[in-house]
Amino acid sequence: MRYQKGASYIAIxxxxxGFAFMVKIAIAVWGPYLDDHLIDQQIEAQLKDGPKNLxxxxxxxxxxxxxxxxxxxxxxFQDVAQMTNVDGIQVKKDYEIRKPFLLNIDIVLKFEKSFxxxxxxxx
Numbered sequence: 112m113r114y115q116k117g118a119s120y121i122a123i124x125x126x127x128x129g130f131a132f133m134v135k136i137a138i139a140v141w142g143p144y145l146d147d148h149l150i151d152q153q154i155e156a157q158l159k160d161g162p163k164n165l166x167x168x169x170x171x172x173x174x175x176x177x178x179x180x181x182x183x184x185x186x187x188f189q190d191v192a193q194m195t196n197v198d199g200i201q202v203k204k205d206y207e208i209r210k211p212f213l214l215n216i217d218i219v220l221k222f223e224k225s226f227x228x229x230x231x232x233x234x
Contacts, residue, residue, distance in 0.1 A: 139218055143208045146183050147222045150191065153177040154202055158231040167194040170202075191222075199228035 118126075157174050165173075174188045191206040207221040 135212070136218075139210050139212055140220065143210065143220050143222075146186065149181050149183060150178065150186070150188075150204065151224060153181065154192070154204070154226050155231050158200060158202070158226055158228045159234075161200070161228075163199050163228060165196075165200060167196055167200065170194060170200055199232075201228070202226040 153174055157170065157177060161170060161173065171188050171192075171194065174192075178184075178186070178188060186206075192202050192204045194203075195201045202225070204222065204224045204226070207219055210218045210220070212218045
């Protein structure tokens with residue numbers, strides 16, 4: 112028992128470096144996931160509020176306005192989603208984001224989701 116002294120300086124340093132690495136990952140990933148969640152909310156809100164006969168171009172304009180109001184300025188709706196209008200609007204969101212992480216290492220985040228106006232309005 113008299114030789115036990117607790118954690119060494121090296122163990123504490125490794126723990127601090129590990130914690131800093133985890134915080135750096137969380138900071139790099141948090142923003143795009145939050146933006147994607149807001150995009151999903153705005154698409155669903157526009158599908159719920161909009162009429163069934165709305166043209167895809169007009170739908171894209173309305174969603175772009177909603178995204179600008181929510182301070183999502185680096186992603187345009189036309190860049191992240193494709194729309195069709197057959198028995199209501201269907202939106203297929205499919206995009207990826209590359210974030211620089213450490214030196215020449217990037218984090219790639221891929222987001223995919225489909226929306227259908229009739230199923231969103233039924234909720």
